[in-house]
Amino acid sequence: MNNDKTNLEKKPVRHILSLSGGKDSAALAVYMRDRVSDMEYIFHDTDKELPDTYAYLDKLEDYIGKPIVRTTFDTTFDTLLRQYGGMLPSNHRRWCTRMMKLKPFEDYVGEDPVINYVGIRADEARVGYISTKPNIEAVFPFREDGIDYDGVQKILAESGIGMPPYTEWGRTRSGCFFCFYQQKIEWVRLKQHHPDLFEQAKAYEKGNRINGNVFYWSKNEPLAELERPERMREIEERWEIQQARETQNRKNVPLVTTLAGLETNEAPSSGCLICHL
Numbered sequence: 001m002n003n004d005k006t007n008l009e010k011k012p013v014r015h016i017l018s019l020s021g022g023k024d025s026a027a028l029a030v031y032m033r034d035r036v037s038d039m040e041y042i043f044h045d046t047d048k049e050l051p052d053t054y055a056y057l058d059k060l061e062d063y064i065g066k067p068i069v070r071t072t073f074d075t076t077f078d079t080l081l082r083q084y085g086g087m088l089p090s091n092h093r094r095w096c097t098r099m100m101k102l103k104p105f106e107d108y109v110g111e112d113p114v115i116n117y118v119g120i121r122a123d124e125a126r127v128g129y130i131s132t133k134p135n136i137e138a139v140f141p142f143r144e145d146g147i148d149y150d151g152v153q154k155i156l157a158e159s160g161i162g163m164p165p166y167t168e169w170g171r172t173r174s175g176c177f178f179c180f181y182q183q184k185i186e187w188v189r190l191k192q193h194h195p196d197l198f199e200q201a202k203a204y205e206k207g208n209r210i211n212g213n214v215f216y217w218s219k220n221e222p223l224a225e226l227e228r229p230e231r232m233r234e235i236e237e238r239w240e241i242q243q244a245r246e247t248q249n250r251k252n253v254p255l256v257t258t259l260a261g262l263e264t265n266e267a268p269s270s271g272c273l274i275c276h277l
């Protein structure tokens with residue numbers, strides 16, 4: 001008889017919903033509020049989120065009537081960055097997610113049996129973070145109940161929570177203000193709406209300790225270049241052309257395709273699910 005397993009079976013199952021500050025996990029919190037009474041709501045706070053995100057979580061906390069537990073890691077982003085030799089995280093060096101989101105989640109859960117509620121929608125092909133820990137089982141209520149992008153918007157509108165405030169100024173995702181998944185236009189918007197945070201992001205672009213190479217957040221373009229007025233204008237103009245093209249394409253999409261939820265008006269994204277859901 002495996003004693004560890006026997007002990008695990010005796011423990012009550014915990015229900016945990018991780019919030020990212022994004023619309024899908026917020027809508028899931030609203031959706032589950034009256035369905036699972038002993039839900040624990042958590043947010044993996046990197047201390048590098050937008051002020052908009054913190055305000056949105058406060059609003060959500062009032063609605064669900066329970067505290068959203070802020071999990072923290074035992075150091076800071078700046079210390080981690082030093083430990084990684086000054087190499088900024090990127091799509092290929094995603095130590096940020098591992099150290100600031102995944103590890104705090106698994107530490108918070110411990111060895112307890114857990115059902116983890118994940119806000120992937122019915123119209124998404126994404127695969128969520130599924131812990132390899134045997135005591136964590138991920139479930140996808142929106143997928144199971146056929147709730148798509150429009151459904152999420154409806155849930156948020158009817159609850160009065162609404163979409164995350166950063167969407168008003170053109171940002172599409174939650175997560176760290178310097179997230180390397182941002183599109184160029186989102187960097188322009190960050191510069192326009194949170195110039196102080198843009199400056200902070202820019203200050204991180206300097207030679208690393210290991211080989212002296214400079215890493216940039218936005219592919220190979222330094223933020224010092226991107227913020228030049230003529231470059232920002234160029235990015236905005238390109239974005240407007242792209243938007244017009246996408247609107248035209250949407251008009252040409254047969255209604256049945258739109259209804260099937262294959263068109264979501266969302267920016268193309270391969271972002272980090274635990275940060276951006």
Ligand code: SF4
Nearest residue numbers: 096175176179272275
């Ligand atoms: S939001 Fe971006 S920068 Fe922050 S932890 Fe997630 S992937 Fe890393």
